[in-house]
Amino acid sequence: MKKSKILLGLALTGVLAITLIAADHIDAPAVAGGKSDITDFYAFQGSNTNNMVFVANVQGLIAPGSTAAATFDENVLIEFNIDNNGDNVEDLVIQAIPRNGKMYFFGPVAPLAPGTQSFVKTQNPLGSVDITEYGSSAVISTQNGASMFAGPRDDPFFFDFGQYSAIIGGTATSFNNPGTDTFAGTNVMSVVVEVPKSSLGGSGTLNTWVETKKK
Structure with missing residues (x-):
């Protein structure tokens, strides 16, 4: 089963850090509630502006009482796709796959x-x-110019699902400020990798997306 998140036009250059995000939670019936279900994808310039950071969160809405038992599926590959020439086809991939308590990264x-x-x-x-x-x-490993993390994190995505439903249903016309964080108190399983921009090719923009693929 493949599931992807598409994110277009992430600048490689510039002074300011650029953050683009995509998110959904348990809205894909084929993977809802499974370990391949992608909840969020983030791509942004690192605090070291020579680097790019890619974040994939899976397994949304994990209750705190269930998080200690949550694991990555060893049969699920998490793949960050990078298009560096603007044709919306991946030119490079960064692959992450768990084995025996470790997350291994390739690319x-x-x-x-x-x-x-x-x-x-x-x-x-x-x-x-x-x-x-x-x-x-958090356990962070730095090897070959890259930094890596894998494990449970608090769900970082803020969304007022109740108000969204009211707007869609016609009983409200706008979001509240600040609204209600529907995902507060729930966790995700997160995979983070930071790599040098020089390893990603191209010189203008990146199109980048993440997929989970089941063996």
């Missing part, structure tokens, strides 16, 4: 073939990181 590397099928490019290891346990300080 950025040209995929064997673009599209819905992927093969883990194990000949291009980027590094690995121990998956952080719930309630523990």
